[in-house]
Amino acid sequence: MAYSTQTLAGGCFGKIYKEKFGDAWAAVKRVPLSLISRHQLERECQVYHNARHTNVVKLLGDPWLKDSKWNIPLEFISGEDLEMTIFKVQLSKIQLTPAVRATIITGMSEGLLYLHSKDIVHQDLKPDNIMVEYQTHRAVIIDLGLAKFFRNGLSSAVNLGNEAYSPPEVLQMGGVRDKRSDVWAMGKIIAELCARVRLPTQSVSAIKIRETLKDQPYCSAVSKMVEVNPANRTSMAGVIADIRRAGSVQQVDIRHRDIPREIPREIHRDIQREIPREIPREIHRDIQREIPREIPREIHRDIQKDIQRDITYTHVNEMRANQKWYPPAAPVPKMDERKSPLLYYRQDPLPQREMGKALVPVKGQALNHQLSLMSFPCPLPETGKVTQERYIEEKGALEYKEIVTRGGKIIKYEKVQITKDS
Numbered sequence: 001m002a003y004s005t006q007t008l009a010g011g012c013f014g015k016i017y018k019e020k021f022g023d024a025w026a027a028v029k030r031v032p033l034s035l036i037s038r039h040q041l042e043r044e045c046q047v048y049h050n051a052r053h054t055n056v057v058k059l060l061g062d063p064w065l066k067d068s069k070w071n072i073p074l075e076f077i078s079g080e081d082l083e084m085t086i087f088k089v090q091l092s093k094i095q096l097t098p099a100v101r102a103t104i105i106t107g108m109s110e111g112l113l114y115l116h117s118k119d120i121v122h123q124d125l126k127p128d129n130i131m132v133e134y135q136t137h138r139a140v141i142i143d144l145g146l147a148k149f150f151r152n153g154l155s156s157a158v159n160l161g162n163e164a165y166s167p168p169e170v171l172q173m174g175g176v177r178d179k180r181s182d183v184w185a186m187g188k189i190i191a192e193l194c195a196r197v198r199l200p201t202q203s204v205s206a207i208k209i210r211e212t213l214k215d216q217p218y219c220s221a222v223s224k225m226v227e228v229n230p231a232n233r234t235s236m237a238g239v240i241a242d243i244r245r246a247g248s249v250q251q252v253d254i255r256h257r258d259i260p261r262e263i264p265r266e267i268h269r270d271i272q273r274e275i276p277r278e279i280p281r282e283i284h285r286d287i288q289r290e291i292p293r294e295i296p297r298e299i300h301r302d303i304q305k306d307i308q309r310d311i312t313y314t315h316v317n318e319m320r321a322n323q324k325w326y327p328p329a330a331p332v333p334k335m336d337e338r339k340s341p342l343l344y345y346r347q348d349p350l351p352q353r354e355m356g357k358a359l360v361p362v363k364g365q366a367l368n369h370q371l372s373l374m375s376f377p378c379p380l381p382e383t384g385k386v387t388q389e390r391y392i393e394e395k396g397a398l399e400y401k402e403i404v405t406r407g408g409k410i411i412k413y414e415k416v417q418i419t420k421d422s
Contacts, residue, residue: 021073026060029072029145033065041070047147048074050118055111057131057142074142079134082108082127086193093134096196100137102250105190105218107139109243112186113236115141116179121150123177125185126165127192150178164201165189169230171201180230183239187225194218217246382408387416 019028031041041063048059058075065071082104085092094100108130115122122129123146131140167184169175188204195212206223213219221242224234380386380403388401404412 016074018076021060024060025076026073027057027076029074030069031072033068033070036070041072043149044072044145044147047120047144047149051115051120051144051147053111053114054138055107055140056114057140057144075140077131077133077140077142079132079140082130082132082139082189082193085132086127086196087198089196094132094137096193098250101193102247103137104132104139105193106243106247107137108141108189109186109236109240111139111141112182113240115147116182116236119149120144120147121178122147122182124162125182125189126162127189130189166201167226167230168228175230179235180233183225183233183236184230186236187222190218191222191226194222217249218243221246380405380410387418 016027016029019026021028036044045059045063048057052058057077060073060075063070063072080092080094085094085096085104112122112125122141122144124143125141129141129143131142132138133140163171165185165188166177167181170177170181175181184204187209188199188201191204191209191212192199194216199208199212204226205228206226209223209226210219213222221239224239224242227233383406385402385404388403390399390401391397392399400416400418402412402414402416403410
């Protein structure tokens with residue numbers, strides 16, 4: 001089966017085409033023999049082999065020679081270059097929200113940090129050589145054709161690269177491109193990504209960056225990366241913690257202004273109204289009417305001993321209702337722990353009464369645990385006598401307590417002995 005090729009871009013030494021490579025798509029870089037020697041090709045492939053990182057483009061296989069051109073199969077990234085994302089907004093398919101921008105900046109910085117950890121200098125960092133994947137917004141550093149190994153001051157390639165992202169020591173004094181020149185270029189790219197403007201190379205400095213980015217989270221990190229004097233310039237290892245920290249702040253900084261514009265304003269207002277704020281006034285009044293006003297202190301102490309360790313209380317303010325049907329009301333005041341808390345129950349219609357449930361506002365596993373320990377009939381009678389049954393694990397036996405109510409008040413709560421014949 002034949003596959004048509006698609007021209008993706010023009011690299012430093014040749015063009016890149018989208019072609020099928022095995023079972024997947026690849027970005028195949030074609031370089032004429034006249035533009036690259038076998039030694040240069042081997043050096044470029046060695047750079048790719050040494051740079052195995054999610055934010056650096058991958059070499060998929062060995063190059064092959066066809067029609068007097070070397071074909072180099074590289075990872076195909078379904079996305080767009082950062083040049084389009086930053087400066088060609090109308091053509092870009094990526095919306096630069098704070099979270100997306102943080103993902104891109106952190107990704108390409110991690111990629112450059114990894115290259116430098118392998119003593120690889122890219123030499124030609126610019127927005128055109130950074131791809132952004134559409135679905136994940138993963139940033140990938142591409143085009144390592146000019147990349148070189150730089151160890152102990154010795155370089156494996158000629159000193160080439162673009163001028164627009166060249167630091168002062170290279171642009172003005174003809175210095176050698178090294179890791180510090182890569183850091184300067186990356187700093188300028190981050191600044192342009194944050195400001196969404198093209199910055200003149202000659203005016204990029206720590207002072208200028210502070211004026212341009214001001215209070216943005218990447219201001220401090222980028223100002224260290226574009227120091228004019230390379231001796232004072234930070235390394236990627238020295239600044240990566242600041243970049244990660246700024247990125248994490250951007251990821252979680254979700255404010256009202258970040259609500260997607262596609263949500264109609266009326267729907268957003270309805271959502272805000274639907275969020276429960278407090279207990280509706282009618283429910284609050286019903287609860288207040290159903291709470292017995294007092295419990296003898298001795299009985300209260302006994303009840304506390306029985307249920308304090310077994311039941312997790314949830315403040316009544318955690319009851320919620322649909323604000324669409326009830327107007328908001330003032331929250332119920334918290335119970336003063338120094339006073340006797342009130343044991344309360346609800347007088348529901350008889351068909352709705354369920355045996356074995358105590359009316360305590362807990363949920364989930366806590367409620368199941370509570371019901372396994374408490375056996376109050378619910379609701380308690382206005383006047384009458386009931387028996388509470390509990391299994392005590394420490395004793396391995398059942399324990400019974402008698403509850404006596406009169407006029408909606410608990411007047412007795414004490415242990416009783418019940419035989420099998422009772």
